Amino acid sequence: MDWLKIFVDLTHNTIVFSTALVFAAIGGMFSERSGVVNIALEGLMxxxxxxxxxxxxxxxxxLGGSPISPWIGFISAIVAGIIFSLPHAVASIRYQADQVVSGIALNFLAIGVAIYFTKVLFDGSAQTKTLKASFDKWEIPFLADQSTIGALFKAYPTSVIMILVVVISYVVLFKTPFGLRLRAVGEHPRAADTMGINVFRTRYIAVMISGALAAMGGATIVLTTTNNFTHSTISGQGFIALAALIFGKWHPTKTMFAALFFGMATALRSVLQQFGITDYIPVDFIFILPYVLTILVLAGLIGRADAPSALGRPYELGSR
Amino acid sequence: MKTLSRWLLRESVIIPLISVFAGLIIGAIIMMFGGYNPFEAYQALFNKAFGNIYGIGETIRTITPLIFTGLAVAFAFRTGLFNIGAEGQFIMGSLAAAYVGIMLDLPAIIHMPLAVIVGGIVGGLWGGIAGFLKASRGVHEVITTIMLNWIALYLSNYLIRTHLLEKGQQKSETLAQSSWLSFSFLTDLFNNARIHFGFLIAILCAIVFYVILQKMKQGYELRSVGLNPHAAEYAGINVKSNIIKAMVISGMFAGLGGAVEVLGVTHNVTILPAFQGYGFDGIAVALLGGNAAFGSVVGAFLLGTLTFGATGMKLGAGVPFEIINIVIALVIYFVASRLIFKRLMNALNVNKQEEQ
Incomplete structure (x- = not known):
């Protein structure tokens, strides 16, 4: 058994699997930091x-086969995610709906709409045809050609975008007036309102950002890993992202590391299977890990996670 | 007539009614976009669900688990808790009942009730975890129940794979017939529909739900905690223990549902690649039913009919089955955003008054 090869494979696979989780988790962070619970991450993905x-x-x-088609697909996904997040935003911000219920409704709606239109578009088949075009890995010349460690120097463009998203999110959240307003609205909307911050507008923007990012996560999976869309393409990643968000304590870089960690659990599965270690550790336990850890961290057994104070509470103009 | 119209205009009745109606209309519009005839589709749905004795039996079969999970969600909600974990409690109930059904060899008069009860207890314990974490560590039950759903899914898969698996299959061995809730005279009566006596247990649970909440001191405490935990505490009610109790009872309803489904319909448990959705449908049922016992039965009736009837739309009008998921999602969305309709209705009332 070649430990270096395992390490390289694991690192490479971790990044591939985590990218989508990071996108969705950071998306969820924006929404929740503004005080809107987003259980709809799964549906948005x-x-x-x-x-x-x-x-x-x-x-x-x-186009008859073109390298720009996945990019067009990726950008369309972002637009679709923003549009699809609007019902959740309207329900939870304007109509003071229970945000959890509205999120659940959106998850239902997403899978219904997606499979329904897949069947309409692909002659009754519950999955899209396999994509001929998807993202190619970007490579660092020479280093990527090395057989054992080459995989460390190859990455999908989405992984690069993911790093950028985390950095930008950090800056936006902690170094810009918008980020300050966003956090204020999530902690104490009434005080924020008194200071002249438009609570509703800030929350709308936050939910739309979460829609965009979560949809990027979903598109990433299709355009780098699965190459088609079926009912099982997204099965739980949205909830793992939610777990990562809590495990990362609603903080951009911590959330990224949490998502990387959970992504590693998925990567471990394929690497372990490859080397026959799953005979000793059942796969199901690897699946369970992120969820158990999230409960433990919430229970205060591993650190403490404090949610934004106004999370899940609709803001009513003029309320006391 | 006047009392009927007044009853219909009550908020707990009119909002679900409008929501269902709006959901069906938008569903029809989406069908037209897909190039289908919505009238044919809904007719096919109705015919499938009630067109013959077999359809009626299968519709009741589909309604049964939804009553259980609906009651589970509703019960927790009345104590101010949001149990999204009915799905996981359902899975654990199924698993426990399967263990009893496969591993034990008992006469039917003991075997079947035992399997049902054990399913309920295990479901209750699974729900109790979330209640305990809420009461002792203040962890929000929404997150824990979501996480516990996934843990239940994979744990159940693991246990089926290691203990119950039928060789070469992705499912367990068949349960001993002495544990079944389905009987041939009943299925023969319904032309081989998979109807079973779990339906009666579901109705019984709805009655128990009502009695506990409305007729017992315990229920008074639970409802007080739901309405205002601070006031309840001030009045000397132990809020924490009531939170745990509520989650256990709620989980029991879901667990019983899981047990009944296994003992009555499938007679085995399968390795699940994804959730079956009973628990999530339960949220819709409870919402539609205004978190009441009778309401949940009505909600389950409606949702079950739509779900089972939708299988007929494919044959009758060529419409993909998923359209009904869209309709159900829209119904949940509208019930949750009830303010939309309230404001609309208020606006209409204001207009009327101005006209006068």
Whole structure:
């Protein structure tokens, strides 16, 4: 058994699997930091994956095969994610709906809409056709050609974008007036309102950002890993992202590391299977790990996680 | 007539009614976008669900687990707790009942009730974890129950794989017939529909739900905690223990649902690649039913009919089954955003008054 090879494979796979989780988790962070619970991450990822797959497929078909088609698919997914997050935003911000219920409704709606239109578009088949075009890995010349460690110097463009998103999120959240307003609205909306911050507008923007980012996560999975969209393309990643967000204590870089850690659990599975270690540690336990850890961290057994104070509470103008 | 119209205009009745109606209309519009005929589709749905004795039996079969999970969500909600974990409690109930059904060899008169009860207890314990974490560590039950759903899914898969698996299959061995809730005379009566006596247990649970909450001191305490935990505490009610109790009872309803589904319909448990959605449908049921016992039964009736009837739309009108998931999602969304309709209705009332 070559330990270096295992390490390289694990690192490479961790980054591939984590990218989507980081996108969605950071998206959820924006929404929750503004005080809006977002259980709809899963549904938003589904919409992103579906849109990414469908648009890429048809654009690629009409262009006759082109390297820009996955990019068009990716950007369409972002737009779709923003649009799809609006019902949740309207319900939880304007109509003071129970944000958890509205999120659940959106998750239902997403899988229904995605599979329904997949069937309409692909002659009754519950999955899209396999994409001919998807993202190619970016490589650092020479280093990427090395057989054992080469994989460390290859990455999908989405992974690069993911790092940028984390850095930008950190800056936006902690170094800009908008970030300050966002956090204020999530901690104490009434005080923020008194200071002249538009609570509703800030929350709308936050939820839309979460839609965009979660959809990017979904599109990432389709355009780098699975190459088509089925009902099982997104099965729980949105909830793992939610777990990562809590495990990362609603903080951008910590959330990224939490998502990387949970992504590693998934990567471990494929690496362990490859080397026959799953005979000793059952796969199911590796699946369970992120969820158990999240409960432990919430219970205060591993550190403490404090949610934004106004999380889940609708703001009523003029309320006391 | 007047009392009927007044009853219909009550908020707990009119909002779900409008929501269902709005959901069906938007569903119809989406069907037209897909190039289908919505009237044919809804007719096919209705025919499938009630067109013959077999359809009626299968509709009741579909409604049964939804009553259980609906009651589970509703019960927790009345104590101010949001149990998203009915799905996981359902899975654990199924698993426990399967263990009893497969591992034990008992006469039917003991075997079947035992399997049902053990399923309920295990479901209750699984729900109790979230209640305990809430009461002792202040962890929000929404997050823990979501996480516990996934843990239940994988734990159940692991245990089935290691203990119960039928060789070469992705499912467990068949349960001993002495533990079944389904009987041939009943299925024959319904032309081989998979109807079973779990339906009666579901109705019984709805009655128990009502009695506990409305007729017992314990229920008074639970409801007080739900309405205002601070006032309840001031009045000398032990809020923490009531939170745990509520989650245990809620989990029991879901666990019983899981047990009944295994003992009555499938007679085995499968390795699940994903959730079956009973628990999530339960949230819709409870919402539609205004978190009441009778309401949950009505909500389950509606949702079950839509879900089972939708399988007929594929054959009758060529419409993909998923359209009904869209309709159900929209219904949940509208019930949750009830303020939309309230403001609309208020606006209409204001207009009327101005006209006068």
């Amino acid at each position: 589904i919409i992103g994956a579906f849109t990414g797959a469908v648009v890429t497929f048809f654009v690629d078909q009409s």
